[in-house]
Amino acid sequence: MLTVSSDTLSQNANKLDKFIKLRKAGEGTYGVVYKAKDKITGKFVALKKMKLDRYENRDSEGIPSTAIREICLLKDLHHSSIVELLDIICGDQKSIYLIFEYLELDLKNYLDLSKERLPEDLIKSYVKQLFEGLAYLHSHRILHRDLKPQNILIDKEGHIKLADFGLSRCFMVPIRAYTHEVVTLWYRAPELLLGSKMYGPGVDVWSLACIMAEMITKKAIFTGDSEIDQVYKMFKICGTPNESTWPGCTSLPDYRSSFPKWEPQDLSDHIDFHTPQQKDFLLSILEYNPAKRFTAREALKTDYLKHTKLTSPELQSFEGFSQN
CATH class of the missing domain: 3.30.200.20 (Phosphorylase Kinase; domain 1)
Structure with a gap:
């Protein structure tokens, strides 16, 4: 008790x-x-x-x-x-x-208020800090399970922090069964959408990948209005998974052999990347197969994030918010 x-x-x-x-x-x-x-x-x-x-x-x-x-x-x-x-x-x-x-803004408000595209150094700074927080959580065997821009807070100095742990749970190794009805739909990992009750820290990494894509484009990448619509939005861009791309996916409870067979598209057709390195990094965390998806610690070891420094955001957005 x-x-x-x-x-x-x-x-x-x-x-x-x-x-x-x-x-x-x-x-x-x-x-x-x-x-x-x-x-x-x-x-x-x-x-x-x-x-x-x-x-x-x-x-x-x-x-x-x-x-x-x-x-x-x-x-x-x-x-x-x-x-x-x-x-x-x-x-x-x-x-x-x-x-x-207290932090002044959540990330969703900041993206909405920002007039210009976020510079890559700010995105890298934010992504690195978020993965540091995620690595800390996962090392303490805690899943956040509800990462989205509204649950991420920022301040004027460039700090960004994970918040709202209402759906968080401790996990054990080996992973036991949990409910798959967690994480706001647009940021829900494919294993959750396909009904898996055996999942781990990778669900948070997928959510953060979707958030990173949103920082670049200032709009969510997968915007389904139902679970099946979310699945189809994801498949249309990343391709319909199969046993060769994601071993075991066809055995998940909500996988259907009747799913339309979409080929993966070039992510550059949907996201205007700042650099090829940014694209390669996002692909490593926007990976269907949880076993191949980067962990938070692996993401922090990549060259893309290794030399990232704290970067301050556009202050005009904070000023506009404080006047509301």
């Missing part, structure tokens, strides 16, 4: 009084996020109010196991590319407040 110590969950609801809520910064299935200010330090924080009555398997009293799982994961994560959990405060019986470090 999952438990959280009294040191971790403060019973003093008055601790909330030290924060001034400035505006709503976002809202998800299980909570609302506010930009807030610490009255004592003057620092901005992100205050996430978790609505416990929205969680499944909740007892009439106490904290549901799904909420505890997320908190337990977050409180043990300490990495420069992962948003930091600063404090946990119990509100009333229906809510818990998670206090996070």
Whole structure:
């Protein structure tokens, strides 16, 4: 049974009084996020109010196991590319407040607000930081399982961080069965789309590959409006997988012999790459076969990311956002 110590969950609801809520910064299935200010330090924080009555398997009293799982994961994560959990405060019986470090924008907002194409050095800087965070997660046997631009935060100095661990799970070796109904559709790995319940860190790498493609083009590469449409959008560009390109794929629960047989297209027909090296790197992580797909650590060892430096984003987008 999952438990959280009294040191971790403060019973003093008055601790909330030290924060001034400035505006709503976002809202998800299980909570609302506010930009807030610490009255004592003057620092901005992100205050996430978790609505416990929205969680499944909740007892009439106490904290549901799904909420505890997320908190337990977050409180043990300490990495420069992962948003930091600063404090946990119990509100009333229906809510818990998670206090996070504050970053100005999520990646989706930044891509929408940016007027110009993102330069390659910024993309490389972002991709390297994200893979560093992912390598840290995977080394601690944690799958994020919901990587998308909305769950990635950035600041004015060029830092980028993984956030929103509501669907994250610990994994063991050998991999055991998990639900395949995770990850937002446009960023869902092919093994998940084809119904595999035995999957590993590669699902996060595929999501990050889709995010990298979106950084280059400023639009999502696979935009299905249903699971089968997502599969077809993916197959039309990357080709319909078979036993020679992805051994074992035809045995996956949702693979159909009736799938149309598309040949893989040149990715350059869909993405205007900055350099051939950028294309080669993306192909190594946008790989159907999870066994051949680069791991986060392998991606970090490539020449493409090896000498990448921190790069600041276009500040005009931040200024436009702060005025909203």
